[in-house]
Amino acid sequence: MPDLKDKSIIVTGAGRGIGAAIAKALAADGARLTIADRTEADAQQVAEAIRAAGGSAIAVTVDVRDRTAVRRMIDETVRAHGRLDVLFNNAGIAQTKPFLDITEDDWRTVTDVNALGVMIGMQEAIKTFRSQGGGGKLVNTASIAGKQGYEPLAHYSASKFAVVAMTQAVARGFGKEGITANAICPGVVATEMWKVIDQGFRDTGITKSENEAFDMFAAGAVLGRPSRPDDLVGVARFLASSDSDFMTGQSLLVDGGMVFA
Numbered sequence: 117m118p119d120l121k122d123k124s125i126i127v128t129g130a131g132r133g134i135g136a137a138i139a140k141a142l143a144a145d146g147a148r149l150t151i152a153d154r155t156e157a158d159a160q161q162v163a164e165a166i167r168a169a170g171g172s173a174i175a176v177t178v179d180v181r182d183r184t185a186v187r188r189m190i191d192e193t194v195r196a197h198g199r200l201d202v203l204f205n206n207a208g209i210a211q212t213k214p215f216l217d218i219t220e221d222d223w224r225t226v227t228d229v230n231a232l233g234v235m236i237g238m239q240e241a242i243k244t245f246r247s248q249g250g251g252g253k254l255v256n257t258a259s260i261a262g263k264q265g266y267e268p269l270a271h272y273s274a275s276k277f278a279v280v281a282m283t284q285a286v287a288r289g290f291g292k293e294g295i296t297a298n299a300i301c302p303g304v305v306a307t308e309m310w311k312v313i314d315q316g317f318r319d320t321g322i323t324k325s326e327n328e329a330f331d332m333f334a335a336g337a338v339l340g341r342p343s344r345p346d347d348l349v350g351v352a353r354f355l356a357s358s359d360s361d362f363m364t365g366q367s368l369l370v371d372g373g374m375v376f377a
Contacts, residue, residue: 212316
């Protein structure tokens with residue numbers, strides 16, 4: 117088992133999907149969790165499930181685009197858990213649109229959450245890590261779309277390339293302070309986000325039937341099935357624990373073998 121007992125960990129976008137699966141697993145390992153999500157009911161539900169299972173968790177509502185809200189999320193975590201050890205910048209959104217149809221508003225909507233939100237989260241966490249005397253872990257959720265671009269997801273891909281780039285930049289900039297930054301790159305995961313992507317494929321006429329896009333992309337996984345949220349738990353445990361202390365600036369593909377790098 118990873119050494120996570122009493123570690124103070126924030127997971128954004130933890131009200132459902134990958135974030136919820138990661139948060140519940142880390143809590144089961146003894147970490148003290150902050151379940152941060154834009155939807156209060158979702159955050160409360162996950163936090164309550166963790167507490168019902170004997171774990172420690174608080175729920176915080178946050179819009180990761182809002183620096184004041186992110187600062188409040190971290191401060192509430194420190195008040196509840198005594199400090200901050202790990203921040204998972206997991207919150208994200210997706211939108212499917214043919215490249216020529218992407219508008220400036222589409223670009224800003226997607227990149228503000230996926231890229232700006234990660235930047236703000238890392239900046240504010242680093243301030244807290246420094247105030248605690250240094251050291252800390254940043255884990256960002258990127259995507260296979262942060263390794264290669266997809267035409268009907270060009271702006272989403274760009275936002276995830278940005279996550280990979282910022283992960284590397286922060287790793288270089290703050291490693292000597294004992295602050296590490298790494299990213300997880302999931303593939304096709306059966307979550308609410310992929311339902312949105314799949315619907316977008318149908319709405320734009322790229323596919324015709326439900327789950328057609330999901331199944332088409334998932335067929336590229338050499339392990340023979342699409343991912344589930346719990347497939348990301350192992351790497352999350354590793355990156356949150358002292359086992360990954362000598363790893364930084366890396367973007368780990370956990371996609372069932374869809375993209376090789």
